Amino acid sequence: MKLVTVLCLILTLTLNLIGKEKKAGPEWWSLQPIKQITPPKLEDRGLALNSIDAFVQEKLIENNLTPSKPASPRTQIRRLYFDLIGLPPTPEKIAEFEKNPSDIAYKEIVDALLKSKHYGERWSRHWLDIARFGESDGFERNNPRNNLWPFRDWVIKALNDDMPYDEFVRMQIAGDILKPGKDGTAAVAFLAAGLHNTVVGGSEFMKKTARQDELEEIAGTVGQTFFGLTVNCARCHDHKYDPISQKEYYQITSALKGVFHGERDVQDSEFVEKISALQKEINALQERLSAIDSAARGKAIKKRKRKPKSTQNEGPSPISRWEFDQNLN
Template sequence: MAATCTPLPAQNDPPAKPHWAFQPLSQEVPPAGGDRHPIDAFIRARLHPAGLSPAPSADRTTLIRRLFFDLHGLPPSPEQVNAFRASHDPQAYSKLVDDLLGSPRYGERWAQHWLDLVRYADTHGFEVNTERPNAWPYRDYVIRAFNEDLPYNQFIFQQLAGDSVGEDAATGFLVASAVLLPGQIGKDDASKRLARQDALDEIIMATGDTFLALSIGCARCHEHKFDPVSQRDYYTMQAFFAGVEYGERPLRDPAVEARLAGLNERIATLRKRLDGIEPRAS
């Protein structure tokens, strides 16, 4: 007699169609419609076949309340509502948007979404909910980045390697998540190694969630079941962050200042060399 093995259902499935999120970006031509914004043209193109029509224009009271709640998270005062309703300035709406975006309240409101994503908190949580009195510089960095409209590529770079360009507070991203405190870790070597792996896992998961939109933590123990992330990918990424340690240190101590001055001097020298090369190359 010979044993037979029936493949699992997943093994009989046809190859999965590549997910749209992993396809190269393409430039789509907006449908005709004469809308003020291309996004509106795409929305209208889907509304019409479904037998739907846009909602009527909102009145001024609704508009100002929407703007305040969206951009500041708080309602406007009665005086602000009355002034907006009474204004005959055709640019009143645009000016109000600019005023709200220019307020410090904007960064405080929208930074909260990012801080939630990276698991920032002023305490460690769990049953030993000790305070993190020096976590705030990273929070303030994120608020400042939103208010200064920091380009996204710089926002990413500074949070992953800000200590190399003098933005030490930005690297709080790497250690924003809660981890076990020294008193919660066993004294044996196995417990210490496990705690270290757990800390690195928090860094990797935060990086994957925020910048890659992937829950790559599954690959810590096995090949990812849904996303194209292997265990090899996971531990390769872990090696990149192997030098990161949870803890506290001065943001700009004399040694860091001296190193930064040397790096800036070297950058200036290299830029001069590039300036001399570019005219010849063109």
């Protein structure tokens, strides 16, 4: 009885605390319009080289802390390479920067890395995680998606081309309407890049339920990606914490009801040429492998023919011998 009493008390306190938690409303800090903030004016700027550094320096002073010492040239260039392209610098690049660790040389390295194709490859991974990009459907069958890769390549190219963020967002929501064609179709694949349940029951009820689950997944991704809100939590009731009502949830899903999962073959002359060139290369390599295999087979057959006939059918010689003609007990 004592245990039951304690559990009931804990449950009551928990419910009271939950009820007192503040729900995010229109006045919530993250939902406010962006304002121009003036950086703090410091008597001693120290290592504060820009506005962001000024905010950091202000907090360091308030907490009686001192900045860390500047990193060595070797550490700086390694940080740049790993942060921007995810690959280490060559020993030659490190040695070159160590000889001339000037601000100009530093900026030149940054510019070169931002122009590298590896920049988009490195940072697109983070966006593709947000977009729940996967080259298979998931669920029980987990069928492969052979034609989703153009979306991946589009994200990489968008980052490498420094596409403005507002355009980046619009293209992924309505790219097929804004820019019909290869780019628009690839970009809008964002909406259907997530899980796709291909195992749906035969009844009408199961089909409708699966469709609503599908729309919830799409709406949830759009909400979390672009609003920073868990919109999908309002499917069954007004959101408990975020300022999203159930009505607003269904308004969002109604705007997305034209989105369906499906496969679309990529028929582009550029890609067809690349595939054709790769296929020729594969065929040439297969011919080389066949020639090597034939030569190896020929040598093996000749070696086998040189063996004496009397030994061809003999079994392997015994390694050890045991006799059990006595009582071993």
